[in-house]
Amino acid sequence: MPLKKNSNRLFEDVYDYIVNRINRGEWRAHEKLPSVRELAKELNVHRLTVFKAYQRLKEEEKVYAKDKSGYYIHPGNLEGFEHIQFPIFTSRVQRSYLSEIHQIPVTYQFSQALIDPNLLPNHYFADYIKKVFDLYPKVLGTYSTVQGDGELREALAHYFRKRHQLYVNANELIITSGAQQAINLISQAFVKPRDTVLMERPTYSAAIDIFRHQGATIIPVDILPYGYDLEQVEKNMKQYKPRLFYLNPTFHNPTGYTVPTEQRKRLAELAEQYQCLLVEDDPFHDIYFGHEPPAPLFRYDTGGYVIYIRSYSKYIAPGLRIALVACRQPLMKILLTAKSLSDNGTPLLNQKMFLHYFLSERMQQHLEKLRIALNIRKEIMEEVIVSTGWEWTSPKGGLNLWVKLPEEISAQTLLSNSVERSISFVPGNICDPLNELDSWIRLSYSFVNERQLIEGMKDLVDVYNSVYLIGKVSLT
Numbered sequence: 001m002p003l004k005k006n007s008n009r010l011f012e013d014v015y016d017y018i019v020n021r022i023n024r025g026e027w028r029a030h031e032k033l034p035s036v037r038e039l040a041k042e043l044n045v046h047r048l049t050v051f052k053a054y055q056r057l058k059e060e061e062k063v064y065a066k067d068k069s070g071y072y073i074h075p076g077n078l079e080g081f082e083h084i085q086f087p088i089f090t091s092r093v094q095r096s097y098l099s100e101i102h103q104i105p106v107t108y109q110f111s112q113a114l115i116d117p118n119l120l121p122n123h124y125f126a127d128y129i130k131k132v133f134d135l136y137p138k139v140l141g142t143y144s145t146v147q148g149d150g151e152l153r154e155a156l157a158h159y160f161r162k163r164h165q166l167y168v169n170a171n172e173l174i175i176t177s178g179a180q181q182a183i184n185l186i187s188q189a190f191v192k193p194r195d196t197v198l199m200e201r202p203t204y205s206a207a208i209d210i211f212r213h214q215g216a217t218i219i220p221v222d223i224l225p226y227g228y229d230l231e232q233v234e235k236n237m238k239q240y241k242p243r244l245f246y247l248n249p250t251f252h253n254p255t256g257y258t259v260p261t262e263q264r265k266r267l268a269e270l271a272e273q274y275q276c277l278l279v280e281d282d283p284f285h286d287i288y289f290g291h292e293p294p295a296p297l298f299r300y301d302t303g304g305y306v307i308y309i310r311s312y313s314k315y316i317a318p319g320l321r322i323a324l325v326a327c328r329q330p331l332m333k334i335l336l337t338a339k340s341l342s343d344n345g346t347p348l349l350n351q352k353m354f355l356h357y358f359l360s361e362r363m364q365q366h367l368e369k370l371r372i373a374l375n376i377r378k379e380i381m382e383e384v385i386v387s388t389g390w391e392w393t394s395p396k397g398g399l400n401l402w403v404k405l406p407e408e409i410s411a412q413t414l415l416s417n418s419v420e421r422s423i424s425f426v427p428g429n430i431c432d433p434l435n436e437l438d439s440w441i442r443l444s445y446s447f448v449n450e451r452q453l454i455e456g457m458k459d460l461v462d463v464y465n466s467v468y469l470i471g472k473v474s475l476t
Contacts, residue, residue: 010045012194014053017043019193019215022062022073029075033063097430098205101415107422108456112447113253113399115315119373121366125317128357136352144345147336148175148324152355156324159359166299166308168326174335175346178321179283179311183207183246186279186307186325187214189338191243198236198245202402202431202440204253204281207246218433221245223252225393227259230266237274244277244307250293251284254431254442255402256395261294272303277331283311283323286367288397289375304328307335314399315370315446316358320350374399374446377453381445384457388464399446402428404439409468411441418463423456 018033027033036054040047054071057063063071101111132139147153153170160166176182183206191197193215199208201220211218219240221233227249236242245267249259259267271278280297298308304327311323325335339345357363381401382394391404405411411427418424428440448456 011049011052016193027073031073033071096209104424106424109447110425110443113444114447132352139349144348146340146345149351152351174325176323177346178313179309179323182309182325184210185338189334191216196240196242198242199433205430220433225257227263237276242276244279246279248281251398254400256398264297265300268300271305278306281309283314284398320354322354377445380453399444401443403441410438421459423460
């Protein structure tokens with residue numbers, strides 16, 4: 001596969017070529033790579049060009065060298081991947097740690113940031129299924145457009161203008177199957193191997209997996225109860241020239257923190273100044289306890305540098321998997337191309353059902369009841385753990401508590417012992433781009449009912465006490 005001769009940075013093209021083959025699983029841990037001479041001949045480039053690419057791979061610990069032998073795949077580079085065992089396949093599947101935890105069959109599910117189905121107006125929702133078929137009798141025989149149903153996009157554009165003062169039109173919206181698809185599309189459309197991506201620390205675990213799988217270099221940005229250190233954000237933008245900054249500034253997952261309005265305005269200015277896309281993930285905006293949260297960053301975007309993801313699959317109708325992306329041109333054109341390569345459009349039936357269900361007066365009234373119910377569950381969880389010595393900042397919205405355990409206890413150890421008692425939660429290290437924060441855990445109070453919440457949390461505290469006691473005994 002000869003590379004283009006007119007490339008100004010030919011060794012980077014060679015680097016990308018090698019990384020892509022590694023990511024496809026063509027070489028295993030400790031397997032020898034082609035020699036400098038062999039690869040130079042294959043790619044029709046100078047040997048020095050291949051040597052420079054190998055040196056960068058060595059610096060990044062993707063490969064290691066043996067004297068007078070050549071270059072080999074570094075085993076640490078394969079962390080987080082599992083090889084498919086069938087020889088017909090040459091690709092690898094990256095692990096999704098959050099998904100693996102969700103798949104553990106337990107009674108007390110504190111890892112799922114989803115709504116207890118019993119908190120949703122299910123009978124009311126069922127009424128809309130028949131209504132949709134009456135209004136659109138051919139809906140099952142029709143594809144949606146790739147961008148999404150025009151009627152839904154028009155209605156949501158009007159909703160955003162009226163409800164949030166977000167001035168967006170239907171052509172600046174795209175409907176996706178949940179926020180995770182939106183993040184994946186953005187990653188595919190705008191990030192290539194070696195691009196720098198800023199991400200909060202901690203952050204949404206699946207987003208780390210997605211950008212890492214794309215080959216991005218992740219630079220962490222600490223999020224604190226007051227927001228970000230904006231001087232550090234600007235320094236990172238200036239130094240690393242990131243392609244984008246993925247952030248979740250409203251009832252942040254997993255911490256629950258909310259970034260204040262002044263910081264949002266400044267972030268929009270920095271994005272334009274340093275030409276860095278801001279990918280604003282906003283899955284919990286309607287789940288507030290008390291005052292509404294600040295307006296999305298998208299409101300303050302004047303240069304077209306904010307891509308806004310709004311998901312409704314956590315708390316409106318999880319089974320429909322409806323989310324949207326709002327952005328300006330030419331970003332929308334690029335995203336539409338990525339979406340067309342992913343699917344032929346989000347299912348039309350789901351979109352029509354969501355259109356009439358979400359925008360109905362009764363559903364909007366139900367959101368207020370849902371906020372009250374979730375706030376009660378949050379307080380129940382806090383009451384159970386108040387005497388444990390654990391630390392947390394009580395969130396003003398969202399679905400999670402971000403809890404710090406004493407340093408002596410590993411979240412992974414606690415999780416493995418908790419699963420034996422049919423309890424699951426999210427260990428903090430998988431929410432950390434640096435894979436640290438091992439004394440932190442994320443507890444979701446939204447998915448189990450109040451009785452199970454009390455029972456499960458008491459059991460979790462019992463497990464913690466037994467693990468802590470064993471640890472103290474072993475130290476003595």
